[in-house]
Amino acid sequence: MDYSVTPMKLPSPAKLNLFLHITGQRSDGYHDLQTLFQLTDLCDTLSFSTNQQNRITITPEIASLATTDNLIFKAANLLLPYRQNDSHGVDIVLEKQLPMGGGIGGGSSNAATTLLALNTLWQCDLPLSKLAEIGLNLGADVPVFVMGKSAFAEGVGEQLQPVELDTPYFLILKPNCHVSTGQIFTDKHLTRDTPPIKISHALSLGGRNDCLDVVLKHNPDVNEAYLWLKNHGDAKLTGTGACLFLTFDNQQDAERLRASTPDKWQTWVCQGCNLSPTHIALNQWIEKNKGLLAH
Ligand SMILES: C[C@](O)(CO)[C@H](O)COP(=O)(O)OP(=O)(O)OC[C@H]1O[C@@H](n2ccc(N)nc2=O)[C@H](O)[C@@H]1O
Numbered sequence: 001m002d003y004s005v006t007p008m009k010l011p012s013p014a015k016l017n018l019f020l021h022i023t024g025q026r027s028d029g030y031h032d033l034q035t036l037f038q039l040t041d042l043c044d045t046l047s048f049s050t051n052q053q054n055r056i057t058i059t060p061e062i063a064s065l066a067t068t069d070n071l072i073f074k075a076a077n078l079l080l081p082y083r084q085n086d087s088h089g090v091d092i093v094l095e096k097q098l099p100m101g102g103g104i105g106g107g108s109s110n111a112a113t114t115l116l117a118l119n120t121l122w123q124c125d126l127p128l129s130k131l132a133e134i135g136l137n138l139g140a141d142v143p144v145f146v147m148g149k150s151a152f153a154e155g156v157g158e159q160l161q162p163v164e165l166d167t168p169y170f171l172i173l174k175p176n177c178h179v180s181t182g183q184i185f186t187d188k189h190l191t192r193d194t195p196p197i198k199i200s201h202a203l204s205l206g207g208r209n210d211c212l213d214v215v216l217k218h219n220p221d222v223n224e225a226y227l228w229l230k231n232h233g234d235a236k237l238t239g240t241g242a243c244l245f246l247t248f249d250n251q252q253d254a255e256r257l258r259a260s261t262p263d264k265w266q267t268w269v270c271q272g273c274n275l276s277p278t279h280i281a282l283n284q285w286i287e288k289n290k291g292l293l294a295h
């Protein structure tokens with residue numbers, strides 16, 4: 001079976017952590033979290049074409065990131081043992097829009113999109129739960145993108161309960177710095193003892209992020225952007241940053257504030273969604289190519 005005539009083009013969305021509580025630290029050093037993941041329609045795009053040469057390529061290269069370190073490459077390699085059509089490799093074209101290391105999960109999302117695409121193209125036919133388990137080896141945020149639904153998450157982010165959230169608009173702002181997730185999680189002043197809450201409370205919570213104070217302390221640029229955004233509403237940090245966001249009922253208000261944001265910061269306006277754009281596009285591709293898949 002050669003699918004190369006029908007490249008599969010899939011969006012790879014960003015997530016926001018609407019709140020992030022750290023409820024404890026495990027013996028392996030990792031932290032137990034409770035968080036509300038909202039998927040968004042702000043996306044990278046990945047195009048997958050199978051090849052007969054058994055090679056995995058990614059173009060264009062991401063500057064200062066070796067292909068072997070790219071989570072897309074790692075995800076494809078983790079799926080290789082499950083491939084049913086042995087001679088097939090894949091050529092992947094990445095259109096990157098999501099800022100890297102910004103707390104919106106771009107790398108994790110790219111990995112999840114790759115697992116989902118190749119699960120079909122390589123006819124692995126693994127259930128989503130198995131793909132999520134494989135993806136967890138690449139990062140704590142991969143499972144939510146594999147499962148493809150906005151969700152309340154516990155553990156390190158892998159214990160997921162899908163939720164139906166409002167779908168407001170967001171202004172996302174990226175300060176001009178990179179926040180090291182490892183540095184934030186090793187700071188001795190990090191809040192690590194927030195009492196666990198029940199999912200029934202999670203949807204009505206204000207939206208505190210336990211990493212905020214430590215992130216602001218280490219990163220003056222995030223602090224400056226946070227103070228600016230706070231003048232315009234209930235500014236929040238996603239993940240361990242650096243990205244900050246504000247919520248809006250309508251797109252016009254979000255765009256208006258975006259237009260007045262100082263040029264030195266990158267900004268995006270997007271909308272929350274409950275179902276991942278990746279899954280919607282993948283299902284459409286499968287529907288359209290049913291005939292091919294049946295062979
Ligand atoms: C903060 C979140 O963005 C919330 O969605 C994620 O939990 C972060 O997930 P991630 O970027 O995939 O993080 P990883 O690359 O797995 O971890 C980077 C480092 O952060 C620390 N880390 C990460 C996640 C976690 N629950 N506890 C931790 O202590 C670990 O020292 C780890 O070595």
Ligand SMILES: Nc1ncnc2c1ncn2[C@@H]1O[C@H](COP(=O)(O)OP(=O)(O)OP(=O)(O)O)[C@@H](O)[C@H]1O
Pocket residue numbers: 065069070071072099100101102103104105106107108109110111139141181239240241
């Ligand atoms: N395809 C990829 N896209 C982006 N980053 C990648 C990719 N592959 C590997 N990486 C590496 O992973 C790091 C984290 O990327 P990512 O964009 O997921 O961070 P993040 O938004 O902070 O995620 P999180 O919220 O999960 O912490 C990057 O700094 C980069 O070195």
